Amino acid sequence: MKSLKITSHLEVYDSLDELPREVSVLMQEAFEARDNAYAPYSEFNVGAAILLENDEVVTGSNQENASYPSGLCAERTAFFYAGSKYPGVKMKKVAISAKSLKHIVAAPISPCGACRQVMAEYEVNQDAAIELYFMGETGKILKAKSVRDLLPLIFDRNSL
Template identity: 35%
Template sequence: MTKHEIKIAFNEYDSIEELSEADQKLCAEAESALASSHSPYSKFKVGVAVKLKSGTVLHASNQENVAYPSGLCAERVALFNWGANHADDPIIAMAVTAHTNEFPILKPVTSCGSCLQVMAECEKRQNSPMKVLLYCIDGPVWVMSGVDSMMPFAFFEERLIQTT
């Protein structure tokens, strides 16, 4: 038997005010994206802002459907938009935030496994990591350099890539 251990690393800031001006702005952009959330069932709004190398900022929010599997998380809405319309403009950073009137959110909300897998694929596609800011409104901010810290066992199968 061989024992393996995985450690993650991220920086925690007590509030958004401790971030750089650029990161504060990206978190504010994610917060503004909450307005377009369609979440009548869970009442849990998620907003995302993605900053591209060109300076373009993409906004997205979660989109629910009465048939729950038919909805989509804010992160994937943003990243699929990037892949379809901006794939030649690398992602520099991504801020994620959430809000609900149903209960207090006291720490950053983390992305689900499906979103983390898509984030990992985007990093692979652009051949560089992205900064990820998980922003709790009126609370702490967790900052990661790349998705590896969040999902160390992302699925990549090189044999699926066909060459001609």
């Protein structure tokens, strides 16, 4: 038997002030999207903002439904909208922020597994890394240089 060690490298920013200006502006877009979330059941609002290579910004927020599986996460809402509105345009950076209506979210909240899989598909299809920045409503921000940093053993068309 052999052992396989998989590591990820993430950068940590202590506050929004440390972010590059372009990313800080993108995170503000994520905040705005987060505040427009429809999350009456979980009271956990998430917003995502994607910077495209054409300098357009596409946002999405989580959208819940009383039939829980029918809802959609902010990241997938934004990615699917970007893919629909700007087909073939590469995605450069994504900013994600989460906020609870019940308590302060001070730790970075990473995308769920389903969102990671969707983001990985877009990254593979565009043959270029997508930077991800994610945080709670305050506090530290984590940066992944690629979706592969969050989902190193991706399942893509080569797996079929």
